[in-house]
Amino acid sequence: MKGYRKGYALPRDCYVDPDIYRRDLDAIFYSDWIFAGHDCEIGKIGDFFTFRIGDYPIVVVRGEDGAIRAFHNSCRHRGSRICSAARGSAVRLVCPYHKWSYDLEGRLRFARDMTKPFDAAELGLKSVACASVAGYVWVCLSSDPPDFATFRATMEPYFRPHAIANAKLAFESTIIENGNWKLVWENNRECYHCAPNHPELCRTFPEAPGVTGVEGGGDDPLIAAHWERMERAGLLSRLHLSPEGNYRMARMPLLGDSTTMSGAPAVRRPLSPDVIQPGIGSLLMFNYPSNWNHVLGDHAVTFRLLPIGPMQTMLTTKWLVNAEAVEGVDYSVKDLTEVWLATNEQDRRIVEENQIGVCSPAYEPGPYNPVHEGGVIQFVEWWVATMARADGEKRGQAG
Numbered sequence: 001m002k003g004y005r006k007g008y009a010l011p012r013d014c015y016v017d018p019d020i021y022r023r024d025l026d027a028i029f030y031s032d033w034i035f036a037g038h039d040c041e042i043g044k045i046g047d048f049f050t051f052r053i054g055d056y057p058i059v060v061v062r063g064e065d066g067a068i069r070a071f072h073n074s075c076r077h078r079g080s081r082i083c084s085a086a087r088g089s090a091v092r093l094v095c096p097y098h099k100w101s102y103d104l105e106g107r108l109r110f111a112r113d114m115t116k117p118f119d120a121a122e123l124g125l126k127s128v129a130c131a132s133v134a135g136y137v138w139v140c141l142s143s144d145p146p147d148f149a150t151f152r153a154t155m156e157p158y159f160r161p162h163a164i165a166n167a168k169l170a171f172e173s174t175i176i177e178n179g180n181w182k183l184v185w186e187n188n189r190e191c192y193h194c195a196p197n198h199p200e201l202c203r204t205f206p207e208a209p210g211v212t213g214v215e216g217g218g219d220d221p222l223i224a225a226h227w228e229r230m231e232r233a234g235l236l237s238r239l240h241l242s243p244e245g246n247y248r249m250a251r252m253p254l255l256g257d258s259t260t261m262s263g264a265p266a267v268r269r270p271l272s273p274d275v276i277q278p279g280i281g282s283l284l285m286f287n288y289p290s291n292w293n294h295v296l297g298d299h300a301v302t303f304r305l306l307p308i309g310p311m312q313t314m315l316t317t318k319w320l321v322n323a324e325a326v327e328g329v330d331y332s333v334k335d336l337t338e339v340w341l342a343t344n345e346q347d348r349r350i351v352e353e354n355q356i357g358v359c360s361p362a363y364e365p366g367p368y369n370p371v372h373e374g375g376v377i378q379f380v381e382w383w384v385a386t387m388a389r390a391d392g393e394k395r396g397q398a399g
């Protein structure tokens with residue numbers, strides 16, 4: 001990347017330039033596995049949700065056989081988007097334009113008043129690669145998706161005890177941040193900014209760099225003791241960073257039982273019947289480029305990042321609780337969501353101010369703090385390496 005200096009913030013173009021943004025989409029968002037949502041959001045046959053990765057509208061639907069599939073949400077007649085609702089339930093996916101209808105497996109079943117014979121088998125919805133892992137649905141737009149088995153094998157043992165697939169969505173929030181998607185990630189990958197900006201989060205989330213970073217934190221006695229105690233209780237906890245640096249899992253201690261204002265659980269029932277002990281902290285996972293998470297004893301908070309322009313990013317946050325928990329009896333949405341709604345809003349402003357400053361012709365990349373911003377350095381290096389690899393592949397194909 002022209003002008004990039006290791007250990008320093010990226011050159012302005014990387015956060016501003018529409019061509020680099022197109023390359024980000026091609027090399028990353030159109031090529032990698034992207035977090036779509038949760039199995040439990042589409043629990044019944046015919047349940048669906050929709051979203052968009054760059055220019056691609058997608059629908060994720062549970063079929064008659066119970067399997068979850070993803071399709072391009074574009075009609076095979078003249079291309080109209082078929083499902084416009086964010087979520088819903090349907091027996092067939094019916095295009096609103098001329099009522100061509102597709103079954104839940106994407107087969108074209110009905111094309112009204114078509115007099116000339118046509119090959120229905122040729123006109124099914126185009127499928128998108130789709131995989132469900134431990135209650136998380138992922139899709140990949142590439143016709144040749146990268147290996148996902150290694151991620152699956154790594155994620156499952158950390159997440160299985162938390163029974164995310166059987167949870168329920170208690171609340172969802174979507175915000176638009178006027179900043180490049182990499183600024184959103186850089187901000188997420190450090191807690192250097194937490195003390196000055198996140199009074200609510202800091203009640204329970206430790207500032208210690210070992211908690212947010214990727215170095216391991218095992219030399220921090222508090223973290224090491226937490227891993228020891230959790231793994232004795234059967235909960236995989238030690239940090240795992242993938243060799244390519246694109247995902248990390250680790251269970252970190254919290255100051256309290258949950259990321260609430262009081263530190264007490266927000267939900268009276270544990271998220272999973274298999275994890276009932278207090279003080280389990282937070283199972284943290286990130287998976288570049290689209291997802292990070294906090295899985296607690298009483299609930300989980302999951303984040304989906306989608307770029308919508310060179311300087312605009314959409315962030316969707318979901319709060320999952322035990323499916324049996326009753327709102328108003330076992331939890332209140334206010335207590336459940338207060339800390340992260342406030343934190344997201346604070347982070348949105350941080351990212352937007354960062355974007356405005358980076359847009360200045362006077363901006364010059366400064367040095368990352370090696371202690372507190374190791375996670376940011378890791379993210380930026382992953383991005384630079386990923387782009388260099390994609391450019392190399394493109395040159396290889398061209399030459």
Ligand code: 3BY
Pocket residue numbers: 187188189190191194212284292
């Ligand atoms: O959401 C996160 O994982 C990070 C950790 C600390 C700063 N940020 C809130």
Ligand code: FES
Pocket residue numbers: 075076077078079080095096097098099100
């Ligand atoms: Fe879908 Fe015509 S575009 S039925």
Ligand code: FE
Pocket residue numbers: 187188193194198343347
């Ligand atoms: Fe933050």
